[in-house]
Amino acid sequence: MSDKPYYEHHVFFCTNVREDDSRQSCGKCGALDAQGYAKKRIKQLGLNGPGKVRINKSGCLDRCEEGPVVVVYPQGTWYTYIDNSDIDEIIDRHILKGEVVDRLKI
Structure with missing residues (x-):
């Protein structure tokens, strides 16, 4: 068995929708559209x-107040984002070049 991860990058977008307003909810911040x-x-x-790269939806990742959130494995790098240009930057810099996007890192 290989120690190499199955995917070079496995990316999880929290898409949780919290029905009550007790905490922020990534799913109410456009997370499903961002994941798509x-x-x-x-x-x-x-x-x-x-x-290669796998993009998945996730339930609550428990970083609600910092969201919406996405985490990139195997590095375990956590990001927040506002719009598709932020998603592009994560893909272009982190996925393609191996650089951490400091301005979006949480």
């Missing part, structure tokens, strides 16, 4: 598939 956008962009770049 990232998945489409990765596919357009030809980076999807086994051994």
Whole structure:
């Protein structure tokens, strides 16, 4: 068995929708649209598939007040974002170049 991760990058977008307003909810901040956008962009770049990049939806990642949040594994780098340009920057810099996007890191 290999110690190498199955995916080069496994990206999780919290898409949790909290019905009460006790805490912020990533799902109410456009997270599902952002996840769909990232998945489409990765596919357009030809980076999807086994051994490459996987973009997934996630339930609550428990960083609600810092959200919306996305986490990139195997590095375990946490980001927040506002719009698709932030998602593009995470893809272009972190996924493609291996650079941490400090201005979005949480």
